[in-house]
Amino acid sequence: MTDAHPPDNTPQAHKLHLSRTHALHLLREMLRIRAFEERCAELYTAEKIRGFLHLYSGEEAIAVGIMQGLAPTDAVVATYREHGHALARGLPMDRLMAEMYGKETGVSRGRGGSMHLFDAERRFYGGSAIVGAGIPLAVGLALADRMQARTQVTACFFGEGAVAEGAFHESLNLAALWQLPVLFVCENNRYAMGTALERSESETDIARKAAGYQMPAVALDGMDVIAVEAAAREAIAEIRNGGGPRFLECRTYRFRAHSMFDPQLYRDKAEVAQWKQQGPIVRFRRWLEAAGMLDADTAGQLDAEIAQALAAAVDFAEGSDWEPVADLTRDVAG
Amino acid sequence: MTDAHPPDNTPQAHKLHLSRTHALHLLREMLRIRAFEERCAELYTAEKIRGFLHLYSGEEAIAVGIMQGLAPTDAVVATYREHGHALARGLPMDRLMAEMYGKETGVSRGRGGSMHLFDAERRFYGGSAIVGAGIPLAVGLALADRMQARTQVTACFFGEGAVAEGAFHESLNLAALWQLPVLFVCENNRYAMGTALERSESETDIARKAAGYQMPAVALDGMDVIAVEAAAREAIAEIRNGGGPRFLECRTYRFRAHSMFDPQLYRDKAEVAQWKQQGPIVRFRRWLEAAGMLDADTAGQLDAEIAQALAAAVDFAEGSDWEPVADLTRDVAG
């Protein structure tokens, strides 16, 4: 397979007029996510975080790139691997960390944990642990916007594994049939748990598959934050102008195990190592340095800021209270 | 829409070396089905048949054409509109009629009725009343054949409405991924109950949609029994030779209401009339006459034979017993 190797090494910066401020913002966003994820892994080992924990390391360029194109009134639907989306969408790191702990100050009162992050203010609709089940929701959110004559867009993230689910098929058809304002973002990290794409799809070109719903679809290098941002901006503008749904297949790779329980029997260490060298952060950082936009001082400062924010978030989580047992059945009908 | 009109009028007989015997066989099969269906409609009005009754009139060329290519050991999975498939597969007309009545001598002991015809001997697996739900079964039957190193084919019939269901998507992917011996036959009669194809699918070219699963797929005139037979024979041969699944979209039209409860508010009488003129039987008969294969005598004889068989079937059904209430819970586990 020709695309079984990491993509080449040149971020597509020419597609955007990239100011240094914005470039550093993108880097900061990706670094924040990476740092958060790596800390989560430690906290999992320390048994501060429990349940399932799915980390986003390696895929940061997608969430960060896409979010650049969204307005605050747009909506986001994500998956169980959604810390990155939440952070990039602007959910506060401390409340996210508190949610990881299951504390009452968490974004979902601690009830959701890693897989169920919600934020009404930022129209962040989770955080769904059923593969593919967020896709119909996104279609419905877009339908609501359309019926209320709002020009909002709903961005819907899912993995390439979800493409095999019936929910994917039914939803793409609905969105295309009704020309709804949905941006479908497939995070194709080549594996669904241990199942490689070519063992789950008869058509491995996901963008082509999506195009079969009569929906404009493109595949792009999901490790190039600039390419993702450019594609997102273009697609979102078209959607907002009433052009109907758009589909972006972002090709990427997950650097870590599927979840913390995964011994990764299904892929070679060498494959992982090779992809890591082409990771979204190292590449972008290298490129920024070459372009003279990032010096050691700035880099150090960025890292320090992030470390501080993260430490504060952990402190916040540690210091927060558990929801009282008496509130167990609060917020439930029937 | 260019294909909103009935197809042209020339059966594709050149595709087969058509003997008169075989030609008359095809005609007889279609006539048997038509006669059965029209009698069922009367019996429904007479309240001999109850429940839902979905008639196949207008679509006979598909079941008849496809069945020509199947061996007795092949398997068939059909829908709730499956009287034609059952007859063409060789299920005895009298036991089918008894099933319509709900009599114990029926092919399903009378328990299934119109929507649930079964015959183990002829590997006829029903008769499913959940749209799309037969498709995964067909995939499984083919998997069983494959795993047991048999060269059998499973023919799976469904309407174009089923294409929107998740079950369709998941099943086509599985069949293509595993290269299973399934012949998918989409009976595209342009409507799912009252929903026209263009209101249910963003991609109205169903064959193209199927091809998106990396499965050879063709669309054909489903009102031309010769064309259907030719396509079926070709596809089945390829499947049997290990070529993996094939997809036939047979374009057709249902002459009657969706079921006996349908006032047909969603389509014009003129549209129906126009299609009827191009019906599979009138066209084939006209062509046979022109080719000198059918004279008035033979036609009269055919009609008489069929009328007699049908009368016998009705008598058989009328004369049969009901399953005793004491047997209600026979054949059920748990």
Next chain:
Amino acid sequence: MSGETIQITYREAVRAAIREALDRDPRVFLMGEDVGRYGGCYAVSQGLYDDYGPARIRDTPLSECGFTGAGIGAALGGMWPIVEIMTVNFSLLALDQIVNNAATIRHMSGGQFHVPVVIRMATGAGKQLAAQHSHSLETWYAHVPGLKVAAPATLEDARGMLWTALTDPDPVILFEHVMLYNRAGTLAADASAVPITGAAVRRAGTDVSLITYGGCLFKTLEAAAQLAAADIAAEVIDLRSLRPLDDATLMASVAKTHRAVIIDEGWRSGSLAAEVSARIMEQAFWELDAPVGRVCSAEVPIPYPKHLEDAAVPQVPAIVAAAKATLGQ
């Protein structure tokens, strides 16, 4: 109330309720398979498409998971969708969306989101539609916290529950029994919203409580009439709300009659009737003069022929017999 009444069928009552909702609030719309041009598989929405157009009477493809999920999403997005799933049989394809999304989001999000969707579906046997088209799975839905579940059996409830369900911030499932659509009767001309919680005593009595809902209500009332002829005063309770259950009304009745039979078209094992029986056990055991009985469907896929279908589902004689059995007769 004006005192004026109209003649109306159950089907028309549901339609009138949908119409009223569409008129009252622009957030309301109806979506489902063939609700528009076809007029609804049970003709409930006939005429609405012409009056409200394709956006608000929205035909969907055959995609139960997709459009039910979209209805839930639209509710999250500020609409008040009425999702029609043709029948409970097809709702199995949408269960994941209902159970894992609609029912969980409010609690799981710490109360940030509500899902004001109403999902209507036809249920039950009686039309000789055989094994795949005759389910009564109300008990499954009634099992799920986060949902409210109601079964309008009367014209008043068919007319009145929809608006209440729509204004409820949580997802509400409404079950309409297929054998009720053609029932005709009189209804107050100004009939409007009724509660979706709380059972109703449909006939007062002192000897035995007959507890039922949906399609079995009228069979049970008929049984009560026959029992009256045998000098047994049966009280008939229509659960109306299947989740939550109205324990107070049930227990008050049992405290009076000391005997109860539950009539439920669901298969016996794991039926809603079991839950009602268990609650009477827990809350009114010491009141009971006889074990609580159940009249449920036989545990078999429902067969097509009328005599077997009839034999499979609850019928008046069985109800009468069960009621008498609690009295030792």
Next chain:
Amino acid sequence: MSGETIQITYREAVRAAIREALDRDPRVFLMGEDVGRYGGCYAVSQGLYDDYGPARIRDTPLSECGFTGAGIGAALGGMWPIVEIMTVNFSLLALDQIVNNAATIRHMSGGQFHVPVVIRMATGAGKQLAAQHSHSLETWYAHVPGLKVAAPATLEDARGMLWTALTDPDPVILFEHVMLYNRAGTLAADASAVPITGAAVRRAGTDVSLITYGGCLFKTLEAAAQLAAADIAAEVIDLRSLRPLDDATLMASVAKTHRAVIIDEGWRSGSLAAEVSARIMEQAFWELDAPVGRVCSAEVPIPYPKHLEDAAVPQVPAIVAAAKATLGQ
């Protein structure tokens, strides 16, 4: 029996059962998401892929409806498939196939066809997986005629039920509680098939019957031990088979103890516990000295944090208290 024993976990016992089945009959194969190269989401099938290859240890795409239906079809076609649905939570996507196809075909075809499929799935809460990953929906499956449903709780049953289920001509659903996989213990080295119908008395007692299954069995045994310390002799019954229920064993126990509590991780309303309670009501009412109690899950989507998850599902103190309550303590 040789008398020889081995140390084994529940997970290994299931794996040994799968291995044995694969060895015994060429019709047997395992299919499901990540059963192969990954080794199974709960590591049950680890190592099997290497030994049996991709055809018999068949990884599927994320298509619960499709591959479960394909398993049912393969069973119709003469195979004996073991379909693994990772967890009951995802089985909602496959319910249509299970209820409308697997459970109906034998009866609906007049007995012509059988569906010898076995569907295994993990169930239950306890791993802090939150609202969408912690369901206990055994009661739903136990409601459906045409299915057999069993819940192996012990090592013997984990080892022995699979072969019985495979040789059964009808579809069998096996529930494996997630909290059991790591349980270790001793098992006869030559352990083999055990029945999938019939309850087991896991501890004999005379004062109260504690009736349970699956993940709650060990909590219930622990409660019985605590009760013994308080001089209450609890009998512990493991239902094992959830459909059909073994009424005889249940009623024999109640006839002896005159008191019963059912412990069930399902949500209380519409729980399997309700069915058991209703059956005791019907079949043993006059034996009862106290109302039958239920210890079930709180009616709430299961929350993530441990203290709330623990509060939501049955725990030993609640079982002890419910048992004592039947004795007026």
